[in-house]
Amino acid sequence: MNDLYIIITASLVASSCALLGCYLILRKMAMVGDAISHAVLPGIVIAFLISGSRDSMTMLIGAGLIGILTTFLIEFLHKKARLQTDASIGVTFTWLFAIGVVLISLFAGKVDLDQDCVLYGEIAYVPLDTLIIGNQSIGPRALYIMGMILTAIILFIVFGYKELFLTTFDPAYATAIGISTTLWHYLLMGAVSATTVASFESVGAILVVALLIAPAATAYLLTDNLKWMLVFACIAGVAASVTGYYIAVWLDGSIAGAIAMMAGIIFIIAMLFSPTHGIFTKKFSRTAAADS
Amino acid sequence: MNSLLDFFSFADPNIRFVVIGSVLLTASSAIVGTFTFLHKKSLVGDAIAHAVLPGICLGFMLSGTKNPAYLIAGAFVTGWISLIGVEYITRHTRIKEDTAIGLVLSVFFGIGILMLTVIQKSGNAAQSGLDHFLFGKAAALVGQDLFVFGTVAVLLLIAVFLLFKEFALLAFDKDYAKAIGLPVRGIELTLTSLIVLAVVIGIQAVGVVLMAAILITPAAAARFWTNKISVMITLASIFGAFSGLSGAYISYIAPAMPTGPWIVIVISTVAFISFFFAPKRGVINRLLRQRNIRRTINDENVLKTLYQLSEESRNFFIQRSAEEIIRRRKFSLETLGKILKRLERQGYVERTGKHWSLTEEGKNRGQRVVRIHRLWELYLTTHLNIAPDHVHDDADTIEHLLTPELEAELEKLLNYPKVDPHKSEIPYS
Amino acid sequence: MNEEIITPALEVHDLTVAFDRKPVLWNIDLKLPEGKLVGIIGPNGAGKSTLIKAVMGLLPLSSGYVKLFDHPIDEVRKKISYVPQRESVDWDFPASVLDVVLMGRYGKLGLFRRPRKADYDVALDCLKKVGMEAYINRQISQLSGGQQQRTFLARALAQQADIYFMDEPFAGVDAATEKAIISLLRTMTEAKKTVIVVHHDLQSVTQYFDWVLLLNTRLIACGPTATTFTQQNLQETYGGKLTLLSDVGDLIRREHFPNREGVIKQPKTI
Numbered sequence: 001m002n003d004l005y006i007i008i009t010a011s012l013v014a015s016s017c018a019l020l021g022c023y024l025i026l027r028k029m030a031m032v033g034d035a036i037s038h039a040v041l042p043g044i045v046i047a048f049l050i051s052g053s054r055d056s057m058t059m060l061i062g063a064g065l066i067g068i069l070t071t072f073l074i075e076f077l078h079k080k081a082r083l084q085t086d087a088s089i090g091v092t093f094t095w096l097f098a099i100g101v102v103l104i105s106l107f108a109g110k111v112d113l114d115q116d117c118v119l120y121g122e123i124a125y126v127p128l129d130t131l132i133i134g135n136q137s138i139g140p141r142a143l144y145i146m147g148m149i150l151t152a153i154i155l156f157i158v159f160g161y162k163e164l165f166l167t168t169f170d171p172a173y174a175t176a177i178g179i180s181t182t183l184w185h186y187l188l189m190g191a192v193s194a195t196t197v198a199s200f201e202s203v204g205a206i207l208v209v210a211l212l213i214a215p216a217a218t219a220y221l222l223t224d225n226l227k228w229m230l231v232f233a234c235i236a237g238v239a240a241s242v243t244g245y246y247i248a249v250w251l252d253g254s255i256a257g258a259i260a261m262m263a264g265i266i267f268i269i270a271m272l273f274s275p276t277h278g279i280f281t282k283k284f285s286r287t288a289a290a291d292s
Numbered sequence: 293m294n295s296l297l298d299f300f301s302f303a304d305p306n307i308r309f310v311v312i313g314s315v316l317l318t319a320s321s322a323i324v325g326t327f328t329f330l331h332k333k334s335l336v337g338d339a340i341a342h343a344v345l346p347g348i349c350l351g352f353m354l355s356g357t358k359n360p361a362y363l364i365a366g367a368f369v370t371g372w373i374s375l376i377g378v379e380y381i382t383r384h385t386r387i388k389e390d391t392a393i394g395l396v397l398s399v400f401f402g403i404g405i406l407m408l409t410v411i412q413k414s415g416n417a418a419q420s421g422l423d424h425f426l427f428g429k430a431a432a433l434v435g436q437d438l439f440v441f442g443t444v445a446v447l448l449l450i451a452v453f454l455l456f457k458e459f460a461l462l463a464f465d466k467d468y469a470k471a472i473g474l475p476v477r478g479i480e481l482t483l484t485s486l487i488v489l490a491v492v493i494g495i496q497a498v499g500v501v502l503m504a505a506i507l508i509t510p511a512a513a514a515r516f517w518t519n520k521i522s523v524m525i526t527l528a529s530i531f532g533a534f535s536g537l538s539g540a541y542i543s544y545i546a547p548a549m550p551t552g553p554w555i556v557i558v559i560s561t562v563a564f565i566s567f568f569f570a571p572k573r574g575v576i577n578r579l580l581r582q583r584n585i586r587r588t589i590n591d592e593n594v595l596k597t598l599y600q601l602s603e604e605s606r607n608f609f610i611q612r613s614a615e616e617i618i619r620r621r622k623f624s625l626e627t628l629g630k631i632l633k634r635l636e637r638q639g640y641v642e643r644t645g646k647h648w649s650l651t652e653e654g655k656n657r658g659q660r661v662v663r664i665h666r667l668w669e670l671y672l673t674t675h676l677n678i679a680p681d682h683v684h685d686d687a688d689t690i691e692h693l694l695t696p697e698l699e700a701e702l703e704k705l706l707n708y709p710k711v712d713p714h715k716s717e718i719p720y721s
Numbered sequence: 722m723n724e725e726i727i728t729p730a731l732e733v734h735d736l737t738v739a740f741d742r743k744p745v746l747w748n749i750d751l752k753l754p755e756g757k758l759v760g761i762i763g764p765n766g767a768g769k770s771t772l773i774k775a776v777m778g779l780l781p782l783s784s785g786y787v788k789l790f791d792h793p794i795d796e797v798r799k800k801i802s803y804v805p806q807r808e809s810v811d812w813d814f815p816a817s818v819l820d821v822v823l824m825g826r827y828g829k830l831g832l833f834r835r836p837r838k839a840d841y842d843v844a845l846d847c848l849k850k851v852g853m854e855a856y857i858n859r860q861i862s863q864l865s866g867g868q869q870q871r872t873f874l875a876r877a878l879a880q881q882a883d884i885y886f887m888d889e890p891f892a893g894v895d896a897a898t899e900k901a902i903i904s905l906l907r908t909m910t911e912a913k914k915t916v917i918v919v920h921h922d923l924q925s926v927t928q929y930f931d932w933v934l935l936l937n938t939r940l941i942a943c944g945p946t947a948t949t950f951t952q953q954n955l956q957e958t959y960g961g962k963l964t965l966l967s968d969v970g971d972l973i974r975r976e977h978f979p980n981r982e983g984v985i986k987q988p989k990t991i
Contacts, residue, residue, distance in 0.1 A: 105553075693969070
């Protein structure tokens with residue numbers, strides 16, 4: 001049963017990240033996603049210190065706000081201080097992440113977080129922390145939180161589908177016909193921040209990035225249709241979660257690390273053998289065409 | 293306070309080693325990082341930094357010891373593989389560079405974490421301390437480690453010194469470098485190898501997770517103080533060395549603390565100070581300059597108004613009340629009072645009771661503003677075909693801006709005209 | 722200089738647009754009549770694309786205002802359509818031709834509503850008009866340059882707007898597409914639509930456009946092609962640069978000078 005809980009939680013994290021990741025990579029904002037996932041750390045720690053627990057809405061909201069603040073800061077450094085984009089991203093997230101790690105070390109006794117957890121999460125302990133209603137334990141808390149997050153993201157994408165589609169594909173045209181690109185940009189960044197925070201304790205900061213980018217990149221090589229891309233990204237994420245879990249058990253190592261590795265391997269398979277965009281597939285069809 | 297004295301007396305040879313080591317590592321990373329920054333490859337540096345983790349684990353697994361030579365070799369190999377990966381993915385698929393970087397970075401790091409956890413559970417006693425590479429530990433820089441890391445750092449510095457002008461030219465203008473026959477590809481490969489090496493040695497002090505900061509942030513900070521590459525590199529290395537020194541100190545007073553995050557906080561603080569307070573390029577300075585310009589505009593507008601009030605009578609030194617000025621041009625009474633006081637201090641106006649009059653200097657300055665205003669209006673109508681009733685707003689800005697050289701050029705271009713498009717006289721002194 | 726136009730489709734008043742404070746368009750003042758095919762002509766870097774982007778509110782204005790059909794732009798967004806430069810979007814985007822054309826309906830649909838059958842019908846009809854009906858489900862990454870341009874045009878048509886801004890619709894398209902597009906634009910102007918086109922090729926100006934707008938940082942001339950597209954105006958457009966003007970522009974940038982005095986509005990601190 002515990003295996004199942006872990007796999008389901010991981011799959012929920014992977015799917016949430018994969019859906020948002022599709023939009024991130026299509027907007028060429030993969031590294032902003034990376035930056036946000038690092039930068040929410042001080043938000044998490046501060047919310048932790050204030051509220052004294054990890055299952056409060058405070059944490060989700062507080063860290064979500066820090067995520068949006070990060071994008072503001074990157075833009076501020078770029079536009080007002082005129083620092084080149086790549087450097088603004090690099091300076092911002094390393095600074096915030098460093099603050100987070102230092103806070104954790106300083107308040108080691110008060111914060112139920114440690115450096116390892118920050119890096120690769122504690123998904124193995126997910127089944128231990130259960131939600132209790134009345135006297136009945138109804139399953140791991142993380143499972144319910146991630147379920148809610150995934151539901152919210154799906155609703156966000158379903159209802160905002162055409163706005164997200166248009167502002168991603170052609171922002172100038174979107175503005176011209178009166179759809180606010182800024183609004184949708186920050187909504188998306190808010191969603192990424194909230195997801196990162198919720199996924200943090202399961203998979204840690206850097207592996208959130210793997211789940212944001214790798215499944216979406218895999219799906220991008222498999223289809224030319226945005227809806228299918230979203231679906232394929234989820235499938236790739238879930239596949240990585242399931243296989244990664246068993247590999248981690250087999251090697252007795254970090255589950256999140258193994259999931260990230262599997263997400264990478266699935267990407268490589270898609271890169272080489274995708275029916276439409278695979279490197280081998282293309283090479284093969286070219287030689288076949290030359291032969292005939 | 294005692295610990296501060298103990299530390300900075302450098303009496304303990306161990307402290308001396310740690311200090312020399314971390315300063316050397318961070319400074320050389322910052323120097324190589326300057327080129328990473330100038331080549332706009334900051335995020336590639338981040339990818340390499342994360343990707344060396346599996347290499348370190350691999351070096352350990354194969355050799356079974358924490359001998360730095362093996363770890364460096366392993367790290368160098370996976371660092372390079374990650375770069376090739378990024379380039380291969382961008383070249384052969386439709387995936388864009390930023391996605392490829394994020395992908396390689398996180399997947400390599402994931403593999404590294406998996407290997408690290410496997411090693412930790414393997415029961416090999418030698419592994420303890422391997423996780424210091426995650427967030428850095430300057431205090432571990434003693435003995436053989438210091439020797440190996442130090443040597444690599446010195447080699448880095450020599451390489452940068454020898455290839456300085458090639459790197460600089462490439463960062464500035466790659467096409468030109470190609471055109472004059474430099475082996476661009478070879479130089480780029482060398483630079484990339486140096487970046488990988490800088491990362492590999494820097495992680496001892498800073499750790500893989502935050503390594504990117506020590507590459508980028510000193511250079512970003514230095515950029516705000518200078519436009520010259522040589523000065524920029526010097527500043528970046530000083531900033532880097534300073535953060536390395538503070539990292540070593542923290543490692544000394546709080547051995548349990550990871551040094552990397554502290555180094556990053558120190559260097560980021562330096563950077564933010566630079567962003568805000570650097571002369572010329574800093575944000576504060578820009579705001580101050582804006583404020584000064586706004587003051588100048590207000591000052592000149594008052595002088596202009598005083599001048600215009602007397603244009604008919606031709607007696608420019610008549611005393612005027614604040615109300616008269618406001619009737620001609622809108623100011624709030626409070627603002628006007630402040631402006632007039634400032635002008636009085638500078639000797640442009642004189643005060644008698646509640647009245648103000650222009651001095652000779654004030655008259656000349658007011659006259660110049662009026663002259664440029666009318667010249668510019670004329671220029672817009674004759675050279676830009678703009679209707680005479682549309683030129684006023686633009687001239688209202690330009691009148692405060694034009695340098696004497698441009699003013700002279702304008703006069704000559706228009707052939708010292710007598711009147712503007714509205715038939716107002718253009719005053720010459 | 723401008724002939725009196727009683728009900729202009731577009732009115733631009735004292736428009737100045739700056740990049741990094743340096744004005745790239747200087748005091749543009751013009752009116753365009755309804756139902757005309759208008760060409761914006763000028764050398765590279767003259768600010769042609771900047772002008773239409775500023776008019777549509779995609780760029781901040783340093784001074785001046787824009788009115789469309791006598792209203793501020795935000796009140797009449799639904800009447801405006803835009804064909805951006807082909808290279809401005811990523812054609813690897815996972816979308817089909819129909820997906821892109823349906824975007825033209827989004828502005829009218831409003832938040833949360835999905836396209837209905839009527840919208841599909843309009844989109845299909847517009848694809849027919851540009852001769853792309855055979856490619857409805859084709860992925861946009863597999864289109865030729867001319868087909869990409871036709872797709873963009875169909876998207877603009879699907880908006881059923883009253884005024885169309887097109888940024889170099891003929892760049893990199895084949896002769897057949899160019900001919901098809903221009904005859905389509907003709908039928909649009911016959912139906913009283915106003916079409917404003919950024920154009921490069923001087924050869925075809927007299928043949929294509931009713932009205933031309935000659936631009937080079939400042940407005941040189943704007944009027945009916947027959948009287949405006951003259952040798953003298955062309956010389957002024959493409960000939961000598963106004964060095965003084967560009968010197969002053971550089972000065973504004975270097976000094977971080979505010980764009981317009983009016984914009985600052987008497988700062989409180991002084």
